[in-house]
Amino acid sequence: MKNILILIISLLTSLTIAIALYLNEFTVLSQGRMAWLHKDREVSSRLLSIPILLYHNIDGKGPFSIDVGSLREHFQLIKDRGIRVIPLRELVQRLERPAPYEDAVIVITFDDGYGSMYTKLLPLAREFGYPVTLFVYCDIISMKSSRNLTWDRLRRMNRQGIDIQAHSISHPDLTEISKKDDPASRKRLYEEIYLCKKMLELYLDRKIDFYAFPFGRYDLSIVDMTMNAGYRRAFSTDYGSNIITRDNFCLRRHHIKSNYSLHYIEHLIR
Numbered sequence: 657m658k659n660i661l662i663l664i665i666s667l668l669t670s671l672t673i674a675i676a677l678y679l680n681e682f683t684v685l686s687q688g689r690m691a692w693l694h695k696d697r698e699v700s701s702r703l704l705s706i707p708i709l710l711y712h713n714i715d716g717k718g719p720f721s722i723d724v725g726s727l728r729e730h731f732q733l734i735k736d737r738g739i740r741v742i743p744l745r746e747l748v749q750r751l752e753r754p755a756p757y758e759d760a761v762i763v764i765t766f767d768d769g770y771g772s773m774y775t776k777l778l779p780l781a782r783e784f785g786y787p788v789t790l791f792v793y794c795d796i797i798s799m800k801s802s803r804n805l806t807w808d809r810l811r812r813m814n815r816q817g818i819d820i821q822a823h824s825i826s827h828p829d830l831t832e833i834s835k836k837d838d839p840a841s842r843k844r845l846y847e848e849i850y851l852c853k854k855m856l857e858l859y860l861d862r863k864i865d866f867y868a869f870p871f872g873r874y875d876l877s878i879v880d881m882t883m884n885a886g887y888r889r890a891f892s893t894d895y896g897s898n899i900i901t902r903d904n905f906c907l908r909r910h911h912i913k914s915n916y917s918l919h920y921i922e923h924l925i926r
Contacts, residue, residue: 703756705897706747707924708763710909714772716803719913724776726914730921731784734762739925743787744819744866747898748889754901762925765789765891765909767823767868769796774809778818791823791868791891794855807859814860821866822856822887824848831873845878850885866891872911879906 709730713721722730734741742761750757766773769792781788790813796804805813814820824830825848833841833848849867856864865888869878872893882890883905894908910924 701756702760702926703758704900706750706757706761706763706900707897708744708747708765708891708907708909709924710891710893710911711764711766712768713770714776716770716772719915720911722912722914724772724780726918727776728780729918730912731780731786733918733922734786734925735784737922737926741784741786744789744821747900748866750900751889751898751903754903756900760926763789765791765868767791768827769793769805769810769823771801771803771805771809773805773818774813778813778816781818782816787817787819789819789821789866791821791866792856793823793825793827793870794852795826811860814862820856820860820864821868822852822864823868824870825852825855827870829871829873830869830878831875834875834877845881849878849881853885853887865889869893872909874906 711720711722711727714724714727715721737760739760739762741764744763744765747761747763764786766777766788767790769790773790777788777790792805792810797807797810800806810820828844828848830845830848833844835841848870853864853867867882867885867887867889868891872891874882874890874892879890890906891909892906893911894906895910896908897910898904898907912921
């Protein structure tokens with residue numbers, strides 16, 4: 657009987673440790689989602705909760721491409737509701753020294769590096785006076801396709817105030833590479849995360865501080881490598897806004913799809 661009790665206690669202890677480790681990992685990977693669900697005392701005011709919008713192509717094909725007319729409506733809605741668009745860098749600085757905003761703010765980002773970023777996004781961003789961050793993966797710039805940005809146009813956008821940041825070399829699913837955990841896979845991750853940073857810094861002649869995970873997917877080893885590469889923050893497609901009283905490394909973004917109504921966009925930004 658004594659042996660059975662010892663076995664039961666041992667199993668319960670192991671289970672408790674496993675659950676604790678799992679919850680800790682889940683909290684890290686979801687940037688505090690577990691804490692957000694259970695910390696009822698924490699103020700969840702809109703002045704502390706900052707949404708980041710994520711767009712992709714403009715006037716292209718597929719569910720993640722939005723027509724320029726709809727994008728204009730989104731930008732106008734933000735203006736009409738009195739929401740201030742702030743640079744991504746400003747949000748990160750606020751996370752490092754937490755304090756509520758006096759007004760509602762939002763961040764706008766785009767991923768990949770389509771040619772429409774230069775022909776359609778840049779004029780619209782300048783018209784509204786909105787700071788925008790563009791996460792690019794290097795291969796799309798090097799493809800020399802009329803559908804994609806060129807290095808020359810990317811440099812022009814950088815000079816005209818578009819914040820260019822890193823989105824890998826070839827846009828793979830990093831978690832699939834990470835699962836293999838062999839020397840070749842670790843080398844590939846190094847290239848996709850670290851060399852992407854160095855390549856953009858070389859072409860743009862300035863420091864790159866932020867990284868957007870391809871497909872928004874990541875795990876703890878990818879997060880560690882991103883931090884060790886010298887990035888200040890990384891960005892996912894995890895749903896939700898960012899609470900500025902939590903200095904999280906991985907930040908969430910609302911992934912905007914072409915079939916989202918203006919009413920739903922208003923729900924995201926208010």
